[in-house]
Amino acid sequence: xxxxxKQKRIAVWGATGSIGRQTxxxxxxxxxxxxVSTLTARENGEALLAAALAHGADGAVLTxxxxxxxxxxRFKSAGIRLLSGxxxxxxxxxxxxxxxxxxxxxxxVGLEATLLAIDAGCTIALANKEVLVMAGELVMAAxxxxxxxxxxxxxxxxxxxxxxxxxxxEQVARLILTASGGPFRSLPADKMAAVSVHDALxxxxxxxxxxxxxxxxxxxxxxxxxxxxxxLFDLDPDRITVVVHPxxxxxxxxxxxxxxxxxxxxxxxxxxxxxxxxxxxxRGEVSWGAMDFSTAxxxxxQPPDLNRFPGLALAFEALRTxxxxxxxxxxxxxxxxxxxxxxTIGFMDIPRLIEKALAGHVAIRNPDxxxxxxTDREIRARLLND
Ligand code: MG
Numbered sequence: 001x002x003x004x005x006k007q008k009r010i011a012v013w014g015a016t017g018s019i020g021r022q023t024x025x026x027x028x029x030x031x032x033x034x035x036v037s038t039l040t041a042r043e044n045g046e047a048l049l050a051a052a053l054a055h056g057a058d059g060a061v062l063t064x065x066x067x068x069x070x071x072x073x074r075f076k077s078a079g080i081r082l083l084s085g086x087x088x089x090x091x092x093x094x095x096x097x098x099x100x101x102x103x104x105x106x107x108x109v110g111l112e113a114t115l116l117a118i119d120a121g122c123t124i125a126l127a128n129k130e131v132l133v134m135a136g137e138l139v140m141a142a143x144x145x146x147x148x149x150x151x152x153x154x155x156x157x158x159x160x161x162x163x164x165x166x167x168x169x170e171q172v173a174r175l176i177l178t179a180s181g182g183p184f185r186s187l188p189a190d191k192m193a194a195v196s197v198h199d200a201l202x203x204x205x206x207x208x209x210x211x212x213x214x215x216x217x218x219x220x221x222x223x224x225x226x227x228x229x230x231x232l233f234d235l236d237p238d239r240i241t242v243v244v245h246p247x248x249x250x251x252x253x254x255x256x257x258x259x260x261x262x263x264x265x266x267x268x269x270x271x272x273x274x275x276x277x278x279x280x281x282x283r284g285e286v287s288w289g290a291m292d293f294s295t296a297x298x299x300x301x302q303p304p305d306l307n308r309f310p311g312l313a314l315a316f317e318a319l320r321t322x323x324x325x326x327x328x329x330x331x332x333x334x335x336x337x338x339x340x341x342x343x344t345i346g347f348m349d350i351p352r353l354i355e356k357a358l359a360g361h362v363a364i365r366n367p368d369x370x371x372x373x374x375t376d377r378e379i380r381a382r383l384l385n386d
Contacts, residue, residue: 001351003032004035004172004375005367006032006033006101007032007033007034007035008033008034008035008099008278009024009034009035009036009037009097009098009099009100010034010035010036010037010098010099010100010101010102010166010278011037011038011039011040011092011098011100011101011102011117011122011323012027012028012036012038012039012040012102012104013040013089013093013101013102013104013105013110013128014040014041014042014103014104014105014110014114014127014128014247015039015040015048015104016041016042016044016047016048016051016107017041017104017105017106017209018104018155018207018208018209018212018270019040019102019104019127019213019270019274020039020102020104021051021275022270022271023102023104023274024036024051024054024055024269026160026271026274026278026286027055027278028055029190029275029284029286030278030284030286031093034278035055035056035298036052036055036056036058037057037058037059037063037069037095037098038057038058038059038092038095038096038098039051039052039055039057039059039060039061039062040060040062040063040089040092040105041060041061041062041063042062042067043062043063043064043066043067044067045062045067045068045071045074045075046071047061047069047168048060048071049071049074049075049078049080050134052075052078052080053078053080057080058080058254058299059080059083059092060075060080060081060082060083060084061086061089061092062082062083062084062088062321063084063086063088063109064085064172065085066326067085067086068082068084068318069084070082070086072084073325080137084127085187086109087356088173089109089113090113090116091103091114091350092113093112093113093114093116093117093119093120094116094117094119095120096120096121096122098117099122099123099275100123100124100125100278101114101117101122101123101124101125102125102127102274102277102278103117103124103125103126103127103128103131104127104153104155105126105128106128106130106209106212107128107130107211107334108130108134108331108334109377110128110130110131111130111134111135111139111369111372111373112250112369113372114126114128114131114139115135115138115139115142115369116312118139118143118146118150119142119146119147121146121148122148122343123151123152124143124148124149124151124222124355125151125152125278126150126151126152126153126208126276127152127153127154127274127363128285129154129224129225129333130224130330131230132228132231132232133224133227133228133326133329133330134228134230134326134327134330134370134372134376135327135367135372136227136230136231136326137231137367138367138372139231139232140232144236146366150232151277151280152228152232152277153273153274153277154225154251154256154270154273154275155251155272155273156177156178156229156252157225157228157229157232157252157271157273158226158227158251158272158273159250159251159252159253159263159264159273160175160232160233160252160254160264160266160273161232161276161280162264162276163252163253163254163262163263163264164233164254165281167254167256167262169233169234169269169329170368171256171257171258172233172235172239172255172256172257172385173239173255173256174239174240174241174253174254174255175229175233175235175239175240175241175252175254175259176213176240176241176242176243176252176253176254176255176261177217177226177229177240177241177242177243177252177254177328178242178243178244178245178248178250178251178252178253178301179221179222179224179242179243179244179245179304180204180205180206180216180243180244180245180246180247180248181201181218181219181244181285181304181324182203182204182216182219183199183200183203183204183215183217184199184200184217184242184308185186185246186275187308188309189308192308192347192348193346193347193348194346194347195217195346195347195348196347197340197341197343199213199217200213200217200340200347201213201215203216203217204246205247205248205268205326206248206268206270210341210353211334211337214337214341214350215337217347218309218311218312218316218347218350218351219309219311219312220311220333220350220351220354222304222312222315222330223241223312223313223314223316223318223329224313224315224329224330224333226240226242226315226319226382227313227318227319227326227329228317230231230319236298237316237319237320237357242305242312243303244301244302244304244318245299245300246300247298247299247300248268249265249266249267249268249291249297249299250263250264250265250275250299250301251264251265251273252264253304256315264379265291266288266289267289268293269288271287271288272288272289290321296360303308304343309351310351311350311351314329314351314354314355314358315329317358318358319340319386320360321363321367322363322365323364324361324363324364324371325361325363325366325377326377327360327367327372327375327376328357328358328361328363328375329354329357329358329377330352330377330378331357331375331377331380331383332353332357332358332383333350333354334380334381335352335353335379335380335384336349336350336354336356336385337350338384339353339384340382353383357379357383361375361379363381
């Protein structure tokens, strides 16, 4: 018999997405240790209900109001409390009962919810990088005030976190994030503009949701990750670098004051960083695939080409500008990616629109949550209505 008092209660936000589904797989492998509390999804009521029933969830949230209306009766007859809309997500986020919240939401929707979960005292396992991109200073300060751990789920940040265990921060010289370079790593500059949605969604190493996959193809994803790393590990932007590593085996490295470099290697499988966030400060017993060194293995590293991937340089620029600039980068990217995915703009228009949005914005220093959210709405509306 499982002793339910010893089980940690895990809330999974974005439960039907790539991170959420893999989180549920990890939880399934540790039935004595973890149990699901709340699951959230945007509109996929069918998958959410199935997951809630399979994992014995206490409650569920559909953030799309129409979907929630359509699915209300089905959840009710299944005996699962369903909350709806943004308000429903915020109500679930303020619930102090989960031990850990795995935030696998995509985009800016998770920011307010994350701040509420921090206030409620929940440990945050963060895959929703936009939260720190938009409001890194605010969120890290809130977590520090409340004494809440903010654990990275992004593979690069989990790798940095693992390399930093037992080390002194003042002896860290540099954080090095690796990037696969995406599907267009070697595509000539004159072919980049004609890239199709289909091409951009074909990532060589990782299977992810569409937004992150397009962000990987433009390398804006790596830029967002640089900003995320800056806040998670409280290091100056000049001490964070990006290296292209097509094999996606080394997920990140940390260089120290004595010239030593630690790297974390593993097969590209998100279940490992998810599991590490849940089991930290321990490691779990379940292996997510051993590295095989019995056959030849070549690892390549090369500097990124900022001319073909201007989105990466723009992210560094936004980070150095500070204030609301990273929130502008994030909002412009989200809007531009959605325009690209629906066929309105070309691939290289994504960094072009981000650059235009940054150029037209006067950054506001030390923004509060309201200022950040207002900036986000304004940039998004301008891009989508143009
Ligand atoms: Mg990543």
